[in-house]
Amino acid sequence: MPERKSKSARVTLVDVARKSGFSPSTVSIVLSEAPLSRYVAAQTKERIRKTAQSLGYRPDVFARSLRSRHSHTVGVLVFDISDPYCVLILQGIEKTLLPTPYLPILMDAHHDQKQFEGYLDLLMERRVEGLIVVANWLFDEGGLLVGLKEKKMPIVVVGRDVTEKQIGSVTVDNEAGGYEAMKHLYELGHRKIAVIRGPAKLNDSQLRWNGMQRFAAEQGLQFDPRRVRQLSDALDPVSGFEGGVQLTEELIRSRLKFTALVAFDDLTALGAVRGLARMGRTAPQDCSIIGFDDVPLAALTTPGLTTIRQPMDEMGSLATQRVLDVLQEVGEAREVTPDLQLLPPSLVLRDSTSSPS
Amino acid sequence: MPERKSKSARVTLVDVARKSGFSPSTVSIVLSEAPLSRYVAAQTKERIRKTAQSLGYRPDVFARSLRSRHSHTVGVLVFDISDPYCVLILQGIEKTLLPTPYLPILMDAHHDQKQFEGYLDLLMERRVEGLIVVANWLFDEGGLLVGLKEKKMPIVVVGRDVTEKQIGSVTVDNEAGGYEAMKHLYELGHRKIAVIRGPAKLNDSQLRWNGMQRFAAEQGLQFDPRRVRQLSDALDPVSGFEGGVQLTEELIRSRLKFTALVAFDDLTALGAVRGLARMGRTAPQDCSIIGFDDVPLAALTTPGLTTIRQPMDEMGSLATQRVLDVLQEVGEAREVTPDLQLLPPSLVLRDSTSSPS
DNA sequence: ACGAAATATTCAATCGTTTTAATACGATTG
DNA sequence: CAATCGTATTAAAACGATTGAATATTTCGT
Structure with a gap:
């Protein structure tokens, strides 16, 4: 006696709807906390959430993204992940993204212009909603980024000042x-x-x-x-x-x-x-x-x-925050203010300096 | 006189179909190089490709993944990206993945068990098709991974031998x-x-x-x-x-x-x-x-x-290759052989050793 | 007690692909 | 000559969610 429809392992919204006795719409609204969920009765919400839980329901990101036009990802393009300078910035980025619904997609250009472009393309294809570029060393292609900026994608560069190309930047002073x-x-x-x-x-x-x-x-x-x-x-x-x-x-x-x-x-x-x-x-x-x-x-x-x-950690954080701020705006501005934010450096005393003998 | 339907900026498969004069099916078959494309006339293929090109068509990853059940991503879970040991392995992984249609999704657990689990979950939600775990330091949770393995997801751990948990591993000798x-x-x-x-x-x-x-x-x-x-x-x-x-x-x-x-x-x-x-x-x-x-x-x-x-680079490469091999198999085996692959170390001579005085 | 506003839920269309099964047609075969 | 086969293409049904418009139901001011 197969109690459950033994079709597939995957639990969908419809399953939750059936079992909870509400329509898929309501279930969707509750589970995704859409604006309309304001109007859903507290009791209903609870029941839906409970059955979703009990069925082990996980929304399908692809279906969700397809319909809602939100990838909930931001691209992180780094010039060389083996450069220790980058790593701390990355951690700052990651830390800031963690409590948000956005997932970083990290690509390493290996100091290679071609790969940089390739990965940029890849990120576009994956529909990232924002872009953070970590540029430690030479890189003179504001050009590529300007193109994207025009597509209304929030972009911030950390580690290099490209404000002359009208792109928001974060660097140390x-x-x-x-x-x-x-x-x-x-x-x-x-x-x-x-x-x-x-x-x-x-x-x-x-x-x-x-x-x-x-x-x-x-x-x-x-x-x-x-x-x-x-x-x-x-x-x-x-x-x-x-x-x-x-x-x-x-x-x-x-x-x-x-x-x-x-x-x-x-x-x-x-x-x-x-x-x-x-x-x-x-x-x-x-x-x-x-x-x-x-x-x-x-x-x-x-x-x-x-x-x-x-303060690499903070530089990463700040850059990320700037992108997030734009993403959270519902309005139509949707652009990172193209200015330079300078963070103060600090002296770290260790043993390689001393008074002259 | 608006020549093109000024509806949206997005070019879809249907647009290509309309303009090329073929059906969406054919266009899809051609552009995704599905098995059926064997039967499509060379001329047709060319025409479709050309119009796709001219319209600047980019397939929508979400729609594609939703329908085809392929995310074309593999998860890379690293225990601490700030550990220089990891970085070279990552580069090996990335290098190996680059020529394939698979995109790495990198997560850094920051030496934290909780985050590790959270990210693992996140990767599952994102439907990664395979998983590479870079474990340099302590980590005793074969357990978590075993659960996944049972879900037919190919997993390889690099940097640590977890073959006792029946998980494929790659380490140095x-x-x-x-x-x-x-x-x-x-x-x-x-x-x-x-x-x-x-x-x-x-x-x-x-x-x-x-x-x-x-x-x-x-x-x-x-x-x-x-x-x-x-x-x-x-x-x-x-x-x-x-x-x-x-x-x-x-x-x-x-x-x-x-x-x-x-x-x-x-x-x-x-x-x-x-x-x-x-x-x-x-x-x-x-x-x-x-x-x-x-x-x-x-x-x-x-x-x-x-x-x-x-040979961290090679260790990353090898681990990735093992996952890819499984993914390329069409059959039903779909499991990384749970054995340990040892790579030989080598002596690097620098200046910190010399004959005793 | 009437219409409007606020609350609660649902219908049905839609996002852009892939894929299965079907169609169409000329060539081959027994 | 009918049956079969291989080639070339397509119609239509998914995939699993979100969402704008529509439908009930309740509340409320007057």
């Missing part, structure tokens, strides 16, 4: 970070300070440099241009490290004295530590080193890396 | 890795070798230790149990580092001589480097240190970390 880095070294007593600037193409490089110069100017300090080097524009993810090693070796070979070094980012700083070691010196005894970012591994090296922290 | 680590130190001339074993709960710990003992036995070497320590079972992701620091300090304070140290993994090894430094010693001059995993940052520290490499 790089200028302030550069300022803080210099200030820290200066206060320790350093005066002869070397700098390894970031790649010229990267906007951050200039901003951080500006900050350093501002502090120097305030103190009447002069940068000897021979103590200032610059990473090449290679977009290889570890080029920061390699560059750090080489430029540091060069600096030492040049016989110019310096008691401290500001590295463009943590990877470069680690490269500098290595370069120092290759020339028989150690940080911070022979030279203090300060990085930028505070990637997780900065705490794990020896010496621990003093660095300017980007 | 930990025993061989332990053996190699010891062999390397022995060949450098070390005889007094300290060991920091992994947490007792973690199966890997025992296996690596077995490998070390096997080598020792072959050489008639004895481990002084006082030189063997063990990490606690804390499931904090950085506990490896902290543990490494502390246990190394303890080892040194115990005044037992040792010229080399085998760390459970790279994080522990970095902890050991730090512990050494705290006690005024440096690697490898005062003590050689070897790690396990070869996480990306192992190459970035100073000294560069000699380590036993897990």
